[in-house]
Amino acid sequence: MPAAQFARRLVAGGCAAAAAMSAVALGTATSSAATCSDVEIVFARGSGELPGLGITGGPFADAVKADLPGKTVTSYAVDYAADLAQTSAGPGATDMTRHVTSVASSCPGTKFVLGGYSQGASVTDISIGIPTLLGTGETIPSALAPRIAAVAVFGNPLRLFGQNIPANSPTYGGRAIDLCNVGDPVCANGVNVLAHLTYGFDGSATNAARFAADKVNASS
Numbered sequence: 659m660p661a662a663q664f665a666r667r668l669v670a671g672g673c674a675a676a677a678a679m680s681a682v683a684l685g686t687a688t689s690s691a692a693t694c695s696d697v698e699i700v701f702a703r704g705s706g707e708l709p710g711l712g713i714t715g716g717p718f719a720d721a722v723k724a725d726l727p728g729k730t731v732t733s734y735a736v737d738y739a740a741d742l743a744q745t746s747a748g749p750g751a752t753d754m755t756r757h758v759t760s761v762a763s764s765c766p767g768t769k770f771v772l773g774g775y776s777q778g779a780s781v782t783d784i785s786i787g788i789p790t791l792l793g794t795g796e797t798i799p800s801a802l803a804p805r806i807a808a809v810a811v812f813g814n815p816l817r818l819f820g821q822n823i824p825a826n827s828p829t830y831g832g833r834a835i836d837l838c839n840v841g842d843p844v845c846a847n848g849v850n851v852l853a854h855l856t857y858g859f860d861g862s863a864t865n866a867a868r869f870a871a872d873k874v875n876a877s878s
Contacts, residue, residue, distance in 0.1 A: 694764065694765030694767060694768050695730040695732040695768055696731065697729055697730070697732070697768065697769050698734060698758075698761055698765075698768050698769075698771070699718075699719045699731065699733040699773065700734045700772050701718065701734070701735060701772075701774060702715075702738065702740075702750050702754060702775070702777075702778030703715055703736070703775060704777055704813070705742050705776055705777040706740065707740055709737070711733060711735045713775075714813075714858040715733075715774075718866060719731075721866075721867030724867075726871050726874060736750050736774070736781060737753045738753055745793065747792040747793045748795035751794075754781055755798050756796065758770055758772075758802065758805075768805070769806075769874055769877060770807060771806075771808045771809075771810065771870045772786070772810075773866070773870075774812075774814075775813055775857060776844055779811035779845075780792040781795075782809060782823075783811075783823065786798060786806075786809060787827070800829070806830060806833070807833065807870070807873045807876075808870035808874060809827075809830050810835050810870050811823060811834075811837070812862060813839070813854050814836050815844055816836075817836070817845040818844075822836040824836055835869045835870070837866060840853065
């Protein structure tokens with residue numbers, strides 16, 4: 659499928675609608691701790707969403723924090739355009755990778771939870787070394803792989819091509835959850851736009867957070 663046609667499909671699948679919802683529900687604001695945290699959540703929002711963690715990343719980050727009592731948990735919203743033309747996943751992956759590399763260097767005890775929604779899932783795919791049609795970017799160095807406790811993505815376009823992170827990442831597959839709602843046009847080739855917009859409050863975010871928290875605890 660040509661990249662331009664693929665981009666139009668994603669937009670038609672509901673990414674533009676996510677922008678409208680984002681204006682109402684921005685999610686948890688990006689935080690940057692002055693001191694090192696036990697866990698840093700690095701999340702990429704979906705296409706058209708305003709800067710921040712977004713309609714899925716906000717609830718996900720809040721749930722991870724709630725599931726890790728006794729640990730300090732901070733979050734970082736990937737700094738990228740999240741454009742509706744689907745051309746910014748590569749630069750987003752580079753920002754995700756550079757942030758993880760920088761924090762890992764300064765904070766040797768910090769573990770990471772990576773995640774993304776919609777185009778943000780593609781950001782995550784690229785950052786962990788899975789090729790996509792949505793661009794190229796820097797990938798997390800293999801030496802840092804043990805520091806990535808969990809990966810959680812929602813509405814991942816990679817699924818349109820019969821792939822997902824658990825099955826297609828030898829390095830991260832065992833610590834990844836890749837959620838796709840039935841009917842989601844962005845990941846399931848469906849026609850239900852609402853299926854793509856509800857990950858933040860249909861139980862998906864809390865389920866993924868529980869998975870991530872379990873992986874963090876197992877890696878401690």
